[in-house]
Amino acid sequence: MSTISDTYEQYVLPTYGRFSLVPQKGEGSYLWDAEGKKYLDFCTGIAVCSLGHCHPALTKAIQTQAAELIHCSNLYQIPQQAELAKQITKHVGIAGKVFFANSGAEANDGMIKTARRFGHHTPTENGEENGEARHEIITFQQSFHGRTLGGIAATGQEGIKEGFAPLIPGFTHVDYNDLAATEAAITPQTVAIMLEVIQGEGGIHAASPEFLKGIKELCETHNLLLMIDEIQTGFGRTGDMMAWRSILPELEPDVISWAKGMGGGFPIGAFWVNDRELSSGQTLSSLMGPKSHGSTYGGNPLACSAAIAVLDTIEKENLSQNAKTQGAVIRQSILSWQSPWISEVRGMGLMLGIGLNAETFSNKTSLPEGMTPALHLVIQLMERGLLTVPAGTHTVRWLPPLNVSESEVKEALGILKGTLEELTC
Numbered sequence: 097m098s099t100i101s102d103t104y105e106q107y108v109l110p111t112y113g114r115f116s117l118v119p120q121k122g123e124g125s126y127l128w129d130a131e132g133k134k135y136l137d138f139c140t141g142i143a144v145c146s147l148g149h150c151h152p153a154l155t156k157a158i159q160t161q162a163a164e165l166i167h168c169s170n171l172y173q174i175p176q177q178a179e180l181a182k183q184i185t186k187h188v189g190i191a192g193k194v195f196f197a198n199s200g201a202e203a204n205d206g207m208i209k210t211a212r213r214f215g216h217h218t219p220t221e222n223g224e225e226n227g228e229a230r231h232e233i234i235t236f237q238q239s240f241h242g243r244t245l246g247g248i249a250a251t252g253q254e255g256i257k258e259g260f261a262p263l264i265p266g267f268t269h270v271d272y273n274d275l276a277a278t279e280a281a282i283t284p285q286t287v288a289i290m291l292e293v294i295q296g297e298g299g300i301h302a303a304s305p306e307f308l309k310g311i312k313e314l315c316e317t318h319n320l321l322l323m324i325d326e327i328q329t330g331f332g333r334t335g336d337m338m339a340w341r342s343i344l345p346e347l348e349p350d351v352i353s354w355a356k357g358m359g360g361g362f363p364i365g366a367f368w369v370n371d372r373e374l375s376s377g378q379t380l381s382s383l384m385g386p387k388s389h390g391s392t393y394g395g396n397p398l399a400c401s402a403a404i405a406v407l408d409t410i411e412k413e414n415l416s417q418n419a420k421t422q423g424a425v426i427r428q429s430i431l432s433w434q435s436p437w438i439s440e441v442r443g444m445g446l447m448l449g450i451g452l453n454a455e456t457f458s459n460k461t462s463l464p465e466g467m468t469p470a471l472h473l474v475i476q477l478m479e480r481g482l483l484t485v486p487a488g489t490h491t492v493r494w495l496p497p498l499n500v501s502e503s504e505v506k507e508a509l510g511i512l513k514g515t516l517e518e519l520t521c
């Protein structure tokens with residue numbers, strides 16, 4: 097009899113290294129596999145299931161909308177889309193307009209296209225007529241912006257670009273949190289700076305308030321767009337609806353992208369463009385006018401109903417605050433153990449990176465070829481019923497649902513502590 101793995105091997109492109117786990121059912125913070133084993137899910141589809149699994153409000157919104165109207169064209173008015181755009185803009189707190197996509201990479205492509213449009217609208221830094229369109233975008237080392245051609249060009253990790261040259265030109269990558277290097281990278285062709293305020297896939301590294309402030313000033317001085325990728329950080333995960341507000345509340349971005357947690361598991365992405373007036377008298381958002389962009393599925397009634405239910409629940413149940421509270425419990429508990437295996441805990445709210453001590457791992461373990469400390473610990477935790485995600489070689493990410501309870505957090509901490517105590521191989 098052929099197994100699921102056999103079918104995978106024969107029919108699915110092997111782009112992912114997959115664990116043998118077969119998730120079958122989810123409820124709240126828990127997931128059950130096909131054999132009935134129960135897991136505490138602190139992976140949440142990599143920061144996607146922000147309300148946990150099958151939250152009644154999300155399930156009901158999807159069921160009700162699916163029974164009424166799943167899809168219609170963007171040639172028509174979609175009330176759920178208009179309402180969601182209004183809610184998102186309320187959470188941003190600045191006048192602007194939203195475009196809906198189906199994933200994070202797509203949302204970022206739209207954000208990059210907005211920068212290109214801006215470059216054509218303001219040909220050179222000093223606004224000379226008939227100048228060459230500015231098109232260069234500064235992004236950061238270790239950043240991650242998705243897997244489309246735009247996304248991989250923007251991403252500051254070489255591995256994901258391998259074999260895909262020639263890449264879309266015009267991206268410069270500089271060291272994160274290095275303001276001087278960022279300033280030095282600006283040329284007359286630069287049109288935007290794009291960043292995650294906490295790098296997720298890059299290992300949970302947060303921007304400092306001084307860095308964000310400096311970036312904003314550089315954008316103002318050189319007439320650049322400030323573009324924030326909130327795809328992993330957004331909508332409550334860091335303890336605020338907007339992650340940048342957890343770091344520098346007064347920041348005013350020009351473009352923002354989201355996906356992951358905003359649909360709670362239903363695929364949806366979006367980018368928002370500031371309504372601010374440009375020196376031409378046009379607004380920034382008006383540059384993405386008729387025919388500039390589109391998506392067959394983006395913003396359909398079903399996806400928007402799901403996202404409205406997620407955002408409503410985050411707000412009503414004050415889940416940003418819960419992310420802050422439970423995140424602090426996790427951080428303080430782990431640090432209080434003073435474990436030789438752990439070097440630090442990074443991140444904010446419920447977007448946490450447990451940094452592993454490279455020296456302890458190399459002295460006390462002999463890991464098989466190709467097995468990183470982070471992957472080893474993730475596997476050990478999984479065997480004991482806790483799902484987590486590696487980020488790089490020495491960081492284990494904890495991305496629990498935003499409504500995780502204190503007792504679930506304690507359960508996860510117990511599993512981690514016990515695992516660390518037994519960790520030698």
Ligand SMILES: Cc1ncc(COP(=O)(O)O)c(C=O)c1O
Pocket residue numbers: 199200201202204240241242243292296297325326327328355356
């Ligand atoms: C910061 C960031 N941007 C973009 C993406 C790409 O999103 P998607 O996988 O939905 O295309 C991700 C996914 O991990 C991400 O973390």
